[in-house]
Amino acid sequence: MRIVFAGTPEFAVPPLAALVASRHQVVGVLTQPDRPAGRGRRVEHGAVKEFALAHGLPLAQPATLRTAEGREALVGWAPDVMVVVAYGLILPPEALALPRSGCLNIHASLLPRWRGAAPIQRALLAGDAETGVAIMQMDAGLDTGPVLLERRVTIGPDEDSPALHARLAALGAAALLEALDGLEAGTLTPRAQAALGVTYAAKLEKSEARIDWREDAAAIARRVRALRPWPVAETALQGEQVRVHRARALPDAASGAAPGAAPGAVLGLEDDMLVVACGRGRLGILELQRAGRRSMTAKEFANGLRAGEETFT
Numbered sequence: 001m002r003i004v005f006a007g008t009p010e011f012a013v014p015p016l017a018a019l020v021a022s023r024h025q026v027v028g029v030l031t032q033p034d035r036p037a038g039r040g041r042r043v044e045h046g047a048v049k050e051f052a053l054a055h056g057l058p059l060a061q062p063a064t065l066r067t068a069e070g071r072e073a074l075v076g077w078a079p080d081v082m083v084v085v086a087y088g089l090i091l092p093p094e095a096l097a098l099p100r101s102g103c104l105n106i107h108a109s110l111l112p113r114w115r116g117a118a119p120i121q122r123a124l125l126a127g128d129a130e131t132g133v134a135i136m137q138m139d140a141g142l143d144t145g146p147v148l149l150e151r152r153v154t155i156g157p158d159e160d161s162p163a164l165h166a167r168l169a170a171l172g173a174a175a176l177l178e179a180l181d182g183l184e185a186g187t188l189t190p191r192a193q194a195a196l197g198v199t200y201a202a203k204l205e206k207s208e209a210r211i212d213w214r215e216d217a218a219a220i221a222r223r224v225r226a227l228r229p230w231p232v233a234e235t236a237l238q239g240e241q242v243r244v245h246r247a248r249a250l251p252d253a254a255s256g257a258a259p260g261a262a263p264g265a266v267l268g269l270e271d272d273m274l275v276v277a278c279g280r281g282r283l284g285i286l287e288l289q290r291a292g293r294r295s296m297t298a299k300e301f302a303n304g305l306r307a308g309e310e311t312f313t
Contacts (some may be wrong), residue, residue, distance in 0.1 A: 220278055
């Protein structure tokens with residue numbers, strides 16, 4: 001089949017690589033325009049563009065697909081199917097109607113749970129036991145189209161966003177090829193999404209990074225895992241920002257250990273973890289970082305604590 005691929009970040013590279021290695025023909029790649037990034041605001045391009053250039057794939061970067069000019073490359077490529085993975089631009093009805101067999105999307109959740117921009121992080125924040133990928137036929141709604149197939153995975157107890165991201169990207173690539181084969185053979189029947197169980201994965205905000213030590217330890221550990229690599233869970237020590245990169249709820253988190261300790265109080269080192277009292281239970285921090293300094297282990301951090309620096313706020 002003639003495939004146009006639309007995607008931008010690293011998550012979209014594994015399925016594009018799988019398509020290039022498959023019997024299907026990638027006739028073109030759409031990706032977002034280059035934009036300034038980082039502290040220096042240097043103009044950079046995304047991972048999909050890097051891959052497309054390295055493999056000599058036809059590439060277009062329209063600012064919008066709402067105009068005839070923006071859709072010019074897509075029309076010229078005359079695809080049978082367009083595969084959309086974390087593209088970042090809205091596909092208007094005119095673009096959705098161009099591929100002969102429609103547009104497919106790899107979505108990193110089990111729809112209709114976690115429609116929207118941040119399904120991986122929201123699943124972790126909510127403490128979901130499992131997640132997965134759905135291969136969906138796109139329509140004009142926000143992740144509302146019928147599902148061709150889905151694949152499930154169990155979320156590991158210490159799994160963070162980057163690790164789950166990598167697993168789902170690989171799973172989505174394999175599921176995509178299976179869906180394309182089924183679509184071509186006519187053996188897959190799209191099913192409408194359930195009306196019940198719809199949740200929305202809103203875009204992450206910087207304000208969500210702040211740790212509230214009055215929460216239970218399990219919830220704080222989920223926040224740490226979910227908010228890597230951005231915006232990164234953070235707290236304060238004597239008014240100074242401290243980022244928390246890796247942490248886990250200790251086994252007694254459900255029983256309310258650390259009686260009498262105020263939330264945020266540093267209780268000491270235990271098994272190379274900096275143990276902190278929470279509203280319920282204790283959090284073991286493994287890796288953290290003071291503002292403007294390198295990331296360090298809990299033991300290194302504890303060795304540098306000064307008198308009076310025993311409570312996070």
